[in-house]
Structures are given as C-alpha cells and as structure tokens.
Amino acid sequence: MFCIVAAGRQRAGERRRRARAAWRGALALAALVALGARGAAGGCGVAEFACRSGACVRLDAYCDGEAQCADGSDEPAQCSVCNRTYYGRVGVAYAVAVRSAPRAPFLCHLTFTAGGGAHGDLVQLAFDEFHVGRYEPGALDGCPDGYMQLSELGRPFTGGSWCGEADGAALYYSETATVTVSVKLFRARLGESFGFRLRYKFLAQRDAVVR
Known part of the structure; x- marks a missing residue:
C-alpha cells in the first residue's frame, strides 16, 4: 500500500x-x-532607409546630395544611387538622379520593385532629364559612346537603346512588378554632358487601365 x-x-x-x-x-x-x-x-520599412541613429527616412533620400538623417548617414562619402533596388508606397512620387560625370567605362543598374499590397504591383517611370552619350545614325545601334536600356523581370529582353539628349517627361509603365534601368557608358567625350533624372511611382494593379 x-x-x-x-x-x-x-x-x-x-x-x-x-x-x-x-x-x-x-x-x-x-x-x-x-x-x-x-x-x-x-525597424524601418522596405521603402525607407535606416539612419545609423535608428531613424527612418525615405529610401530615395539616400545619396541625393542633401542629408536627411540627423547623423548624415544617408550621405556617406563616395556613395552612389546605382546598383540598388528601390521600393515605395502606392501613389507616392520618388526621385533618383545621377548628375556627376563618371569615369568610363561606367555601368549603373537601378532596379524598381513593386512589393505588392501597399507597395504596389506595377512601376511607373518618368524620365525628366536624359544626357547619355550621343546619337550617331551611322554607328552600330546608333549609340557608340553608351546608352540606356530597360528590362523587366520574367520577360524576354526585346532590345532597344536610348542615347543622346532629351528634356521633358517621358513616361514608361511596366507590365510586371520589377523593372531595371541600365545605363552603360563606354567612353566619355570632353565637353559632353552626362546625367539623368527620373521619378518613379508604384501603382496598384486595380488602377492600371489600358488606353
């Protein structure tokens, strides 16, 4: 027991x-x-840049020439807007620019990705300024010094290069969630200007209308 x-x-x-x-x-x-x-x-959102202090600023504030972080961490020495992926919130206009004349050869990729939901489904690009190389009709592809190309993730590259100078907004609407702007400069000629500025915005699929 x-x-x-x-x-x-x-x-x-x-x-x-x-x-x-x-x-x-x-x-x-x-x-x-x-x-x-x-x-x-x-933490900071996907469409924000995290300052060293922990504060959050817009993602396009990085390396835009003006310190937005109180500690200046968004403007580090020798920074570049190139070879980065950019996100944003639906309906908000952002901007990115390359103004300094690079040393050739120069390659710059800018990838814009709509993250879905509040971060959009499609990408709108508006090119405000464009000065890349020169257009020469007799040259191969017409762009002997360099050019810009657009490509979308998951879609075959159809070709097409842009070079020379243009002012005034030119709009581009993506068919997918990711579009990459690639700028290539093979040689820089003395006295020729270089640079481009574009605005980007993320759109919801429901707002996309075929006209």
Missing part, C-alpha cells in the same frame, strides 16, 4: 514539475514573440 501511494505521489510531483516547465517554456516563447514583434515594429 505504501509503495502504491508513494508511486502515486511521485507521479503527481512529476506532472507538476512538467506543468511548471511547460509554463516557463510558454512564457519564454511569448517573450521571444513579443520581442520579435517590437523589433519588426521598431
């Missing part, structure tokens, strides 16, 4: 210890989840 009671008490004590261990584990998991939620909520 004693052995049965002792065994029963031992099993009951073991169940209580397991229950306490499970409760402590649940509390630890809840604490980790809460910590992760605070970290996600306290």
